[in-house]
Amino acid sequence: MKIGISAFAGDAGKSGISQYMINLFARLPELSEDDRYVLFMSRSDQAHFDVGHPRVTIVTYPDWVGHPIVNILWHLLWLPIALTIHGCDGVFLPAANRRLGWWYGRPSVGTVHDLSQLHVAGKYDAFRMLYIKRVLPRLMKRLTHIVSVSEATRRDLETHVGIDPGMIDVVYNGADLERYRPTDRGEAAREVGQALGIEGPYILYTARLEHPGKNHVRLLRAFAELKAEHGLPHRLVLAGSPWYGAEAVYASVRDLGIEQYVCFPGFVPNENLPALYAAADLFVFPSLFEGFGIPLLESMASGTPLCASNVASIPEVVRDAGLLFDPASVAQMKESMRRLLQDDRLRAEMVRRGLQQARLFSWEDSARQVLSLIHAVVALQGEAGARQEATRS
Secondary structure, eight states: OEEEEEOOSOGGGOSHHHHHHHHHHHHHHHHOTTOEEEEEEEGGGHHHHOOOOTTEEEEEEOGGGGSHHHHHHIIIIIHHHHHHHTTOSEEEETTTTTOOOSOOSSOEEEEEOOOGGGTSTTSSOHHHHHIIIIIHHHHHTTSSEEEESSHHHHHHIIIIIOOOGGGEEEOOOOBOTTTSSOOOHHHHHHHHHHHHOOOSOEEEEESOBOTTTTOHHHHHHHHHHHHHHHOOOOEEEEESOBOTTHHHHHHHHHHHTOGGGEEEEESOOTTTHHHHHHHOSEEEEOOSOOSOOHHHHHHHHTTOOEEEEOSTTHHHHHTTSSEEEOTTOHHHHHHHHHHHHHOHHHHHHHHHHHHHHHTTOBHHHHHHHHHHHHHHHHHHHHHHHHHHHHHHO
């Protein structure tokens, strides 16, 4: 079987969706020797998504094709033609909450990561909101089958988009347990100091600097109060690229007078992330909404205790392996951080539970389930076509 894959809308490797793509693209070709893949992408994305496998063909386009408006049109007008040119039997769209076509001419499977725009006011500009709320839902309904990365996203697809439950399968994201694992914390701290210039104990949050969705401003308030009330020696490390509303995050640091205690290392390369997690005293994840939350798994797998929001998919991923708080409550956020930093017995228990929880998620399982669904929808449509042909005969 030859499977076409749209590798657009991957944020140049700097988002959860891009990590999903990178991990699945690396594993899909290893699952079956009978399958071949054609990946369509911008030229600049080839460095992130080309897995260098002999059964994977890379088709690149000028970077201007990746511009949102042009890329929407590419999916609507050119993708069906590209699939035909390359003889694809089916198509997989790993960023189906961003890019979809109207018609593909073959079975289609798309992964929807979240519908956060329905839950976080002001997340995007007016044009994007129009496309996401009015156009994408119609395109989602035209997919043969949908992969949801969590039960929370599945519920949104059914409730807000009106997708038939029979069209949806939940396939959880994974963690690379070979890379994210408990290591010597002193050694990890030295690596973080040398590579990123971060010294001393710290609390970590990895997310793009997006306001209000990632909820950095409330976290900064909780951290400032924690420092003032308990005199903790920790810094707050906010690792991630600037995004919409980043200026509000920087302004909050200035207004609170905590510039010397907050570190902005920017986007942290994949090779430095394991040490960044392992050396942290605490991982905090205050996001207002997440379709899954891959950093939660990476933190737990690294043996770092965590506290996180009690909304959307986050309780599904964390379960009882971390402290959960109302992301709208600075007081609850502060108390969760304080407990995990000051209660050694609680920390040890959360670390133990976190390591167990992380082992339940693997990218190999995710890739295997996605490939099985693609095979199933292609086979089902093939059987339907054969029945129609027999009827006409």
